[in-house]
Amino acid sequence: MSDSLLQELRTLLGDRVSVADAVRAHHGKDESHHPTAPPDIVVFPDSSEEVSTIVRLCAEDRVPIIPFGAGTSLEGGIGAIRGGVCIDMTGMNQIIQVNADDLDVTVEAGVTRKQLNGHLRDTGLFFPIDPGADATLGGMASTRASGTNAVRYGTMRENVLNVKAVLADGRLIQSGRRARKSAAGYDLTRMFVGAEGTLGVITEVTVRLYGVPEAISAAVCGFPSIEDAVRCCMLTIQSGIPVARVELLDAAQMQACIQYSSLDYDPVPTLFFEFHGSAVSVQEQATTVQEIAADFGGGNFRWADKTEDRNKLWQARHDALYAALALKPGAKAWSTDVCVPISGLAECIEETRSDIEASSLMATMVGHVGDGNFHVIFLLDPDRPQEFAEAQKINDRMVSRAIAMDGTCTGEHGVGIGKQHCLELEFGEALAVMRTLKQALDPLNLMNPGKILQSSD
Amino acid sequence: MSDSLLQELRTLLGDRVSVADAVRAHHGKDESHHPTAPPDIVVFPDSSEEVSTIVRLCAEDRVPIIPFGAGTSLEGGIGAIRGGVCIDMTGMNQIIQVNADDLDVTVEAGVTRKQLNGHLRDTGLFFPIDPGADATLGGMASTRASGTNAVRYGTMRENVLNVKAVLADGRLIQSGRRARKSAAGYDLTRMFVGAEGTLGVITEVTVRLYGVPEAISAAVCGFPSIEDAVRCCMLTIQSGIPVARVELLDAAQMQACIQYSSLDYDPVPTLFFEFHGSAVSVQEQATTVQEIAADFGGGNFRWADKTEDRNKLWQARHDALYAALALKPGAKAWSTDVCVPISGLAECIEETRSDIEASSLMATMVGHVGDGNFHVIFLLDPDRPQEFAEAQKINDRMVSRAIAMDGTCTGEHGVGIGKQHCLELEFGEALAVMRTLKQALDPLNLMNPGKILQSSD
Numbered sequence: 001m002s003d004s005l006l007q008e009l010r011t012l013l014g015d016r017v018s019v020a021d022a023v024r025a026h027h028g029k030d031e032s033h034h035p036t037a038p039p040d041i042v043v044f045p046d047s048s049e050e051v052s053t054i055v056r057l058c059a060e061d062r063v064p065i066i067p068f069g070a071g072t073s074l075e076g077g078i079g080a081i082r083g084g085v086c087i088d089m090t091g092m093n094q095i096i097q098v099n100a101d102d103l104d105v106t107v108e109a110g111v112t113r114k115q116l117n118g119h120l121r122d123t124g125l126f127f128p129i130d131p132g133a134d135a136t137l138g139g140m141a142s143t144r145a146s147g148t149n150a151v152r153y154g155t156m157r158e159n160v161l162n163v164k165a166v167l168a169d170g171r172l173i174q175s176g177r178r179a180r181k182s183a184a185g186y187d188l189t190r191m192f193v194g195a196e197g198t199l200g201v202i203t204e205v206t207v208r209l210y211g212v213p214e215a216i217s218a219a220v221c222g223f224p225s226i227e228d229a230v231r232c233c234m235l236t237i238q239s240g241i242p243v244a245r246v247e248l249l250d251a252a253q254m255q256a257c258i259q260y261s262s263l264d265y266d267p268v269p270t271l272f273f274e275f276h277g278s279a280v281s282v283q284e285q286a287t288t289v290q291e292i293a294a295d296f297g298g299g300n301f302r303w304a305d306k307t308e309d310r311n312k313l314w315q316a317r318h319d320a321l322y323a324a325l326a327l328k329p330g331a332k333a334w335s336t337d338v339c340v341p342i343s344g345l346a347e348c349i350e351e352t353r354s355d356i357e358a359s360s361l362m363a364t365m366v367g368h369v370g371d372g373n374f375h376v377i378f379l380l381d382p383d384r385p386q387e388f389a390e391a392q393k394i395n396d397r398m399v400s401r402a403i404a405m406d407g408t409c410t411g412e413h414g415v416g417i418g419k420q421h422c423l424e425l426e427f428g429e430a431l432a433v434m435r436t437l438k439q440a441l442d443p444l445n446l447m448n449p450g451k452i453l454q455s456s457d
Numbered sequence: 458m459s460d461s462l463l464q465e466l467r468t469l470l471g472d473r474v475s476v477a478d479a480v481r482a483h484h485g486k487d488e489s490h491h492p493t494a495p496p497d498i499v500v501f502p503d504s505s506e507e508v509s510t511i512v513r514l515c516a517e518d519r520v521p522i523i524p525f526g527a528g529t530s531l532e533g534g535i536g537a538i539r540g541g542v543c544i545d546m547t548g549m550n551q552i553i554q555v556n557a558d559d560l561d562v563t564v565e566a567g568v569t570r571k572q573l574n575g576h577l578r579d580t581g582l583f584f585p586i587d588p589g590a591d592a593t594l595g596g597m598a599s600t601r602a603s604g605t606n607a608v609r610y611g612t613m614r615e616n617v618l619n620v621k622a623v624l625a626d627g628r629l630i631q632s633g634r635r636a637r638k639s640a641a642g643y644d645l646t647r648m649f650v651g652a653e654g655t656l657g658v659i660t661e662v663t664v665r666l667y668g669v670p671e672a673i674s675a676a677v678c679g680f681p682s683i684e685d686a687v688r689c690c691m692l693t694i695q696s697g698i699p700v701a702r703v704e705l706l707d708a709a710q711m712q713a714c715i716q717y718s719s720l721d722y723d724p725v726p727t728l729f730f731e732f733h734g735s736a737v738s739v740q741e742q743a744t745t746v747q748e749i750a751a752d753f754g755g756g757n758f759r760w761a762d763k764t765e766d767r768n769k770l771w772q773a774r775h776d777a778l779y780a781a782l783a784l785k786p787g788a789k790a791w792s793t794d795v796c797v798p799i800s801g802l803a804e805c806i807e808e809t810r811s812d813i814e815a816s817s818l819m820a821t822m823v824g825h826v827g828d829g830n831f832h833v834i835f836l837l838d839p840d841r842p843q844e845f846a847e848a849q850k851i852n853d854r855m856v857s858r859a860i861a862m863d864g865t866c867t868g869e870h871g872v873g874i875g876k877q878h879c880l881e882l883e884f885g886e887a888l889a890v891m892r893t894l895k896q897a898l899d900p901l902n903l904m905n906p907g908k909i910l911q912s913s914d
Contacts, residue, residue, distance in 0.1 A: 015539035101695060101800035108881035144640045147682055157647075158615055173887040179796040180828045181612050182865035183601040183651055185880055190614075194640060238558060240668035259482035281738050325537045330587040371637045372597050409641035417640055423642055426507055431631040433898070434643045440897035442892070450644055 001040050001083065003063045004306060008041055009085070012053055012343040014089070014454050016044040027068050027078070027086040030101040031133070031321075032335040033380070033415060034076030035389070039066060039086035046091055048164055048172055049204040053207055054171030055201065058085050067197040069139030070112060072131075074335050077196050079141065081450045089138050095119050096204065097404040104178055105159055105204040109138025115218070125209040128244075131412065132318045138202045143414035145193035148317065151237070151370030152209065152276065155412070157195055163192050164204035168442040178206060192435075196414055197448035199441045216244075217286060217312045218281035219301040221293050222268040226250055226353060226365075228296040229269045230346040233369040235292050239340055243283050245274035249316055250353070253324060253364035253377075259315035260323030272317055272368075273301075274310070293358030317366075324364045324377045331362075331379040334388070336395050336418070338402035339373040341409025349374055355394045359386060363394075373411035400425065415452045423452075458497050458540065462518045466500055466542070469510055473501040476602070484525050488590070488778075489899040490791040490837065490845070491874060496523060496543035499653065502549055505621055505629055505660040510759050513627035520726040521906050526596030527569060528589075531792050533599065533871030537678040538907045544658060546595050552576050553661065561618055561635055562890025564662040581668040585610040585701075589775045600871035601651035605774065608694070608827030609701040609733065610667065612869070613650055620649050621661035625819035625899040636851045648894075651872055654905035656898045657687065661743060670733035673701075674743060675767045677756040678750050683707055683822075684751040685804040686726045689870030693748050694799055698742050703827040704774055707810070710781060710821035710834075717780030718773035722759070728826075729774055730758075730861050732769070774823075775840045779797040781821045781834045786837040788819075791845070791854050793875070795859035796830040796868025805858055806831055816842060820851075826887060827847070830868035856881065872909045880909075 009017045018024070020040055028038030045051045058065050064084025071078060080086060089395070095116065100123055101107065107116060113135045116127050119257050129140060131147035141163060143428075146155035153159065156389035162176035175188035192202055197319075223229040226248070233246050248271055249257065255267035273289060277281045277336075304310045311376055325333050340348050349365065355378070356363045367374030376398065378391040399409045399422045409422035423431050431453075438445075447453055466474045475481070476498055485495030497520075502508045514792055515522050521541025530536060537543060549565035552573065564573060571591045573584050586597060588604035596602075598620060603612035610616065620632035633881055649659055656869055680686035683705070690703050690872065704716060705728055712724040730746060732739045744847035761767045773780070782790050797805050808824065813820045813833070825833030833855065835848040856866045856879045866872075866879035880888050888910075896903070902912060 008703065016587060043462060061720050076778040098802065099798065101691070103695065104798070109665040140732040144638075144644075146638055150638060151652065154615070157638070157644065158611070166888070171886055172883065173890060174889060177883065178798045178863040179859075179865040179868065180799075180832075181601075181603055181607060181796055181868050182516045183603075183869050184876065184883055185651070185888070186656075186866045186894055187644075187647040188600075188612065188650055188887055194644055199643075208745075211695070213697070220862055234558070238668070240670070278738075280741055281735075286734055286735055300625055308566045332469075339638055341559040341561070341635045342637075343556065346688075354867075403634070408634050408636040408641045412640045413637065419641065420863070421851050426634065426641055427645075428631065430632060430645055431630055431642075432628075433624070433630060433645055434613070436897050437643055437648075437894070438491075440893050442479070 002061055005057060005063060005078055006041060008057050009041065009054065012050065013043055013045065018042045025305055027088060028080055028302035030073035030076060030078050031283050032076050033100060033162055033332050034079060037079030039080035040083045042088055042372045044085045044088045044091045045409065048166065051087060051166045051201055051203050052170045052172045054085065054087060055166050059169055059409055059444065059446060060228040062276045062444060062446065064446050065201065065351040066303055066448050067201045069110065069136030070134060072133035072135050073416060074413045075418035077416035077451055080145060081417065089136060092203065095412050098123065100125060102106055104206055105209055107137050107203060108204055108250050109136060109202050111137050112136065113140065120251055124212055126212050127207060127209055129156060137205045137207065141193050141205050142196050144158050146412045148247055148368060150368060151246060157190060159190055159208045160193050161206040161208060162189050163202045165192050165200040165202050167200045168444065168447050177195055180233040191246055191304050196416065196451050198452050199447060200437060215279040215282040216274065216276055216310065217282050218272065218274045218313055219286065220265060220270060220272055220313065221298045222266050222270045224297040226269045226349055227346045229271050230349055230369055232293050232298055233271060233272045234342050234345060237370050243273060243285065244276040247270065247272040248367040248369040248374065250365040253320055256323040256327050256364060257320060258318050260326050261319055272313060276379060300377040311319045317425065320366050321377060324379060328362055328379040332382045334378040334380055334391050337373060337399055337413045338407055338409060339371060340402045340405045340407030344370050344407065345369060348405060351401060352376060352398045355397055361390055371411065372407065417451060420454050458520055459518055460855060462514060462520060463498060464648060465514050466498065466511065469507065470500055470502065475499045483538055483557045484545060487528050487530035489531045489875065490789050490888055491536060492535030494538045495526040495823040496537035497540045497893050500542045501545050501548045503621065508544060508623045508658055509627045509629045511542065511544060512623050514905060516901065518657055519903065521903050522658065522885060523905050524658045526567065526593030527591060529590035530873060530874035534873035534908055538874065542610055546593060549660065554570060555580065558581060560636060561663055561900065562666055563661060565661055568658050569593050574861050581669055583669050583866060584664060584666055586613060586616055591801065594664065598650050598662050599653050600661055604703045604868045605704055609699055614647060614865045616665045617646055617650050618663040618665060619646050620659045622649050622657040623658050624657045625901065625904050630718060630757060636670060637645050653873065653908050655909050656904060668866050672736040672739040673731065673733055673767065674739050675729065675731045675761040675770055676743065677722060677727060677729055677759050677770065677913050678721050678755045679727045682753040682871055683726045683806055684803045685727050687826060689750050689753040689755055690728060691744055691799050691802060694827050698745055700730060700827060701733040702729065705824040705826040705831065707822040710777055711781040711822050713784050713821055714773050717783050718776055720773055721879060729770060762764050778824050778834060785819055785836040789839045791837055791848050792832055792837040792872045794830060794832040794868050795864055795866060796828060796857055797859045797862045797864030799829040801862035801864065802826060802829050805862060808858060809855045812854055816847055816851060818847055828868065829864065874908060877909065877911050
């Protein structure tokens with residue numbers, strides 16, 4: 001990297017440029033088990049135009065560019081594995097325009113989902129996509145994030161109306177407009193959603209909003225086995241009941257959450273439900289799902305109708321990772337996910353559970369099971385590389401199993417560097433098309449290089 | 458075109474190759490006002506592998522390839538404007554696999570939506586996307602079709618899980634898998650959806666299915682003005698009521714439908730509603746919408762609860778084009794559409810209505826107004842080119858108006874050749890990115906050339 005690039009960045013950004021070791025280390029690290037890879041320089045732009053200039057300067061010097069949001073990636077998406085300039089987007093945190101009548105909002109990419117929902121509090125609207133972490137909207141768009149509410153409200157794929165993005169040569173484009181639907185040309189919005197910063201840097205995002213439901217009710221129900229819980233979920237979905245959330249926690253994860261979050265439940269395979277709608281509709285959904293649960297040995301529904309009770313419940317769910325880590329002090333967590341057509345979900349979970357039980361590892365399982373998506377959280381001793389190797393084997397078997405069921409190697413965590421080796425199996429010849437797109441839009445391979453696609457240089 | 462290509466196609470397909478004038482003329486014509494442009498050769502493949510071979514043979518000879526489904530395009534999407542080989546997909550009409558538990562189905566691209574729903578009749582499932590015409594699923598995917606149910610169920614963008622497609626060099630790829638969500642790599646599925654055959658030929662489509670609602674109810678309500686009707690629709694959507702359909706017909710279109718379909722309604726601006734859900738939910742939705750309608754001067758709801766009454770109502774809606782044509786015998790219809798954020802819908806419709814009234818033209822307006830999408834159907838004397846020129850001006854003003862409102866030049870009809878000149882205004886610099894994608898995936902510009910993107914050669 002040339003000294004002149006650093007000088008030029010300082011001329012552009014003043015003190016919003018850092019080469020301090022601590023800053024660089026912070027920006028090379030996510031929440032995954034993948035090794036830290038600090039960038040050479042971290043910049044903190046204030047505007048899309050600054051991002052554009054930064055990218056132009058880096059392109060002139062053939063220096064890699066890595067966008068950084070909240071740093072909550074789970075597959076190594078933000079490591080500067082080839083050095084370069086990290087663009088920290090968190091200074092771009094303006095909520096640009098709430099269009100309440102149109103049920104949408106445009107934000108800068110550094111706005112986090114909690115910040116957005118805080119801003120919306122008095123409007124009667126909310127943004128439902130909830131990956132657990134308080135991620136930025138730019139990061140969520142880039143990884144095609146989803147989470148607990150996706151079964152009802154969709155993922156970032158369905159909820160991003162358009163993005164503003166800086167291309168590899170510094171051009172700033174708008175991918176589309178605010179109309180709810182369009183048949184005009186190629187779907188550039190969906191091209192950036194899920195591209196993990198490898199095709200450009202997202203600087204603004206327009207997303208759909210929804211009216212806060214008139215009634216919300218949550219319930220917890222334990223089951224005799226994981227299979228019973230999953231089959232209850234499957235029948236709920238197949239019956240067309242518009243559940244807002246249906247989350248599975250296995251017995252190990254329930255044990256962890258009960259301890260960590262002081263919950264008064266039994267450590268058995270458990271579903272957390274949430275119902276949204278009118279008072280009548282919520283009551284009707286809840287009654288039907290209780291009947292379905294009873295058919296699968298589900299115990300009594302424990303209701304959380306008050307906001308504070310619901311918040312405690314979902315906080316406990318969101319803290320699942322920390323709760324799991326508390327089971328094994330000093331452990332490193334490796335959280336991985338797959339997603340399968342729901343008909344295969346029980347089998348995929350059961351076989352993965354068997355693999356874990358046949359291993360020497362401790363791991364919990366949680367799932368956004370309404371979508372056919374579940375996670376394994378391995379708890380690994382950082383000093384025992386053989387544990388990581390064993391986890392890798394179980395992970396790879398799980399991925400192969402999911403793909404054999406016509407599923408995908410990741411439902412929501414993204415590819416980063418952790419799932420690259422799975423794409424050939426999942427996509428076959430279509431992987432070459434992804435390479436063609438990357439080559440066409442980033443011929444110098446400077447945009448978050450080495451992520452999603454493996455490359456030889 | 459070389460004689461050897463025709464020979465090679467005959468060797469491959471036997472009598473499933475035609476150069477007959479009548480066959481060529483049929484395949485150069487859609488339902489639009491655009492001129493007929495017959496291909497040189499029409500082929501009728503039976504399999505994805507045959508399509509792949511056809512494309513390879515054409516690519517070797519640098520001959521354009523135009524996929525053809527039901528021929529119901531409204532923007533000249535299927536004309537062979539540079540000659541070439543038309544691939545008629547209607548022979549590929551197998552329903553490959555219904556995955557009832559997963560609520561999805563895989564079909565060959567030539568399956569039509571009515572054929573699919575006929576096949577599903579006894580399963581309790583249905584495919585909701587309904588553009589009016591009995592289009593093929595391949596064609597619907599290629600134009601990102603939507604229609605009356607999109608306000609509830611989304612468009613082809615949201616409902617296609619994956620496609621099988623033949624690329625410009627003959628490679629056959631699968632764009633993704635059947636998982637409901639995935640964060641694995643670039644969204645190749647959404648790249649083909651809406652590409653109008655310019656990036657490849659879709660040969661199979663996997664789409665979502667839905668349970669047939671327990672209760673369905675439809676209602677018709679007249680309003681004092683278009684603005685009242687549109688504002689009723691806007692408030693319905695903003696209130697989060699999950700209407701399945703909400704269609705606007707202006708007074709002229711109601712008059713036409715009343716005559717054409719022998720309906721017993723008043724010729725005033727009218728909304729057609731449909732509600733889906735449990736019996737209780739449908740009742741609740743209907744009550745709320747009636748209250749909203751009353752606030753905007755809406756008259757009594759006229760209910761159609763029986764299947765045959767509903768079918769008559771929606772058939773009348775689907776026959777709107779033919780009903781309009783019957784207003785002016787011998788006329789040619791020019792159906793155009795735009796889509797705007799719903800806050801601008803009343804204004805956009807009103808101003809467009811004013812333009813029509815200030816012109817010498819006869820035109821009706823209909824709209825999938827829950828999405829902010831509406832259509833103008835111009836009824837033009839085919840012997841008076843000045844009428845077409847006048848329609849073009851009104852169309853262009855409507856498009857500019859929609860884009861100024863952050864809307865799009867087409868909500869569902871596609872670009873074809875009719876909206877190409879609008880893309881620069883809508884996308885600006887992003888249009889260059891579309892050209893880059895086209896160049897990368899179809900460097901010889903053989904896939905439905907001259908559609909979506911204007912090109913010089």
